[in-house]
Amino acid sequence: MRNSIFKTIxxxxxxxxxxxxxxxxxxxxxxxxxxxxxxxxxQLKVTGTKLDxxxxxxxxxxxxxxxxxxxNSSYYRLSDNVDPFxxxxxEVPQILNQFTNRLSASEVIFSGxxxxxxxxxxxxxxxxxxLDLDKDKIEVKNNIVAAFFNYYKLxxxxxxxTENLNVLRGRLTDVKNFVKQGTxxxxxxxxxxxAISQVELSQKEVGHAxxxxxxxxxxxxxxxxxxxxxxxxxxxxxxxxxxxxxxxxASVDSRPDLTASTxxxxxxxxxxxxxxxxxxxxxxxxxxxxxxxPNQRVFPPAANFKGTMDIGLSLSYNLTNLxxxxxxxxxxxxxxxxxxxxxxQLSDAAKMEINxxxxxxxxxxxxxxxxxxxxxQATENQRVVNNRFKTQTSxxxxxxxxxxxxxxxxxxxxxxxxxxxxAYHKLLKAVGK
Numbered sequence: 189m190r191n192s193i194f195k196t197i198x199x200x201x202x203x204x205x206x207x208x209x210x211x212x213x214x215x216x217x218x219x220x221x222x223x224x225x226x227x228x229x230x231q232l233k234v235t236g237t238k239l240d241x242x243x244x245x246x247x248x249x250x251x252x253x254x255x256x257x258x259x260n261s262s263y264y265r266l267s268d269n270v271d272p273f274x275x276x277x278x279e280v281p282q283i284l285n286q287f288t289n290r291l292s293a294s295e296v297i298f299s300g301x302x303x304x305x306x307x308x309x310x311x312x313x314x315x316x317x318x319l320d321l322d323k324d325k326i327e328v329k330n331n332i333v334a335a336f337f338n339y340y341k342l343x344x345x346x347x348x349x350t351e352n353l354n355v356l357r358g359r360l361t362d363v364k365n366f367v368k369q370g371t372x373x374x375x376x377x378x379x380x381x382x383a384i385s386q387v388e389l390s391q392k393e394v395g396h397a398x399x400x401x402x403x404x405x406x407x408x409x410x411x412x413x414x415x416x417x418x419x420x421x422x423x424x425x426x427x428x429x430x431x432x433x434x435x436x437x438a439s440v441d442s443r444p445d446l447t448a449s450t451x452x453x454x455x456x457x458x459x460x461x462x463x464x465x466x467x468x469x470x471x472x473x474x475x476x477x478x479x480x481x482p483n484q485r486v487f488p489p490a491a492n493f494k495g496t497m498d499i500g501l502s503l504s505y506n507l508t509n510l511x512x513x514x515x516x517x518x519x520x521x522x523x524x525x526x527x528x529x530x531x532x533q534l535s536d537a538a539k540m541e542i543n544x545x546x547x548x549x550x551x552x553x554x555x556x557x558x559x560x561x562x563x564x565q566a567t568e569n570q571r572v573v574n575n576r577f578k579t580q581t582s583x584x585x586x587x588x589x590x591x592x593x594x595x596x597x598x599x600x601x602x603x604x605x606x607x608x609x610x611a612y613h614k615l616l617k618a619v620g621k
Contacts, residue, residue, distance in 0.1 A: 214415050214417055216420060218420075218424045220423075224409040236321060245314070248310075249310045252303050252307070253303055258291075258292045263286065266283075268284060298469070299470045300464070300465025305458045309462070315448075315451050319444040323444040332408060336419070337610050339402065339405050344599070352387055353388065357384060359383075359591070376583070436546060437543070440619070440620075446531070449534050452531075456527040457524050480494065546618075566594040566597040
C-alpha cells in the first residue's frame with residue numbers, strides 16, 4: 189500500500205514541472221499580428237474616446253437648433269394678516285393658496301446663422317476626429333510591423349548562430365584529431381574552443397533579446413506575456429507590387445491626416461462666419477401657456493384654475509459688438525489662416541516622407557542583392573578554406589575567420605530582408621495605407 193502511495197506521489201512530482209511550466213506556443217502571421225494589435229491597442233481606444241467626444245459635441249450643437257421647452261410649477265401659501273382689498277362696497281376676495289403652472293417654448297429664428305455654423309463646424313471636427321482614428325490605426329500598424337520584424341531578425345540570428353555552433357563543434361573535433369596526429373598545435377584547439385565560446389555567448393545574448401522582444405510583442409498584441417511566438421515566414425517576403433513615385437505623390441491628399449487637416453480648415457472658416465454673425469441681431473419667437481389658480485388676468489380673482497396663453501416676437505441687438513466684434517473676426521481669420529498653413533506644411537512633410545521611404549525601399553532591395561552575393565562569396569570562401577584546412581594548407585585561424593565571415597553574411601542577409609519588408613510598410617504608411 190505504502191509503495192503504491194509513494195509511486196503515485198513520485199509520478200505527480202515528475203509531472204508537476206511540465207504542468208506548471210507549460211507555455212503556449214502561437215504561430216503568428218503578419219496579418220494576424222496586425223489584426224490583434226489593432227483590436228487590442230490602447231492608443232486606438234484613447235483616440236476612439238476623442239471621436240466620441242466630438243460626436244457628443246456635434247449633438248449638443250444640434251440640440252441648440254431645437255426649440256427650448258420648459259415647464260414651471262409652483263405653490264405658495266399666503267399669510268392671512270393682510271386686510272382684504274375693497275373697491276367701494278365690493279371686497280376683493282383673499283385667495284391664500286396660489287398655484288402657478290407655465291409651459292414655455294422659445295426658438296431663435298435668426299442669430300446671424302451662428303447656430304447653423306456652430307453645428308456645421310462641429311460636423312467637420314467630428315469627421316476629422318474619425319480620420320484621426322484612421323491615422324492612428326496606420327501608426328499602430330507600423331509599430332506592430334516594426335516589432336514583428338525586429339523579433340524575426342532575432343529569431344533568424346538565433347537559428348544562424350545555432351547552425352554555426354554545430355559547424356564549429358565539428359571544426360573542434362577535426363582540430364583535436366590533428367593535434368593527436370601532431371599536425372596541429374594545441375593553440376589551434378584553443379582557438380576553436382574560443383570561437384565556440386564566443387558564439388555561445390552571442391547565442392545567450394540573442395536569447396535574452398528574444399525573450400524581451402517576445403514579451404513586448406505579446407503586450408503589443410494583447411496576448412498573455414508567457415506566450416511563445418513563432419512567426420510564419422510564408423506570410424511575408426512575398427513579391428510586392430510597387431507603383432512609380434509620381435503615383436504615390438499624387439495620392440498624398442488621400443492620407444487620413446491630410447483629409448482631416450482639410451476638414452479642420454473648413455471648421456476654421458466656419459468660425460469666421462460665426463464671428464461675423466455676432467455683428468447681427470438675434471430674433472426669437474416664444475409662447476407661454478398658463479394654468480394658474482388664481483389667474484391674475486381674471487378679475488375679480490377666483491379660487492379656480494384658468495388657462496391662458498401668450499405668444500410674442502423679440503429682437504436683441506448688441507450694438508457694442510459692432511465695435512468689439514471686429515477683433516473676434518480678426519482672431520477667427522488668423523486661426524483659419526493658421527489652419528491653412530498647417531495643412532500646407534503637413535502636405536509638404538507627407539510628400540517628403542513618401543519620397544524618402546520610396547527610395548529607402550529601393551535601397552533596401554539593392555542591399556538584399558548585395559547581401560546575397562556576399563553570402564555566396566562567403567560560402568565559397570568557406571568551402572575553399574575548409575578544403576585547404578583538410579589538406580593542412582590553411583590554418584585553423586583562417587578557417588575560423590571564414591566561418592565567422594559566413595555567419596555575419598547570413599545574419600546581414602536576414603536583417604536586410606527584414607529591413608526591406610519594414611521599408612515597404614513604411615512606404616505604405618507614408619501614402620496612408
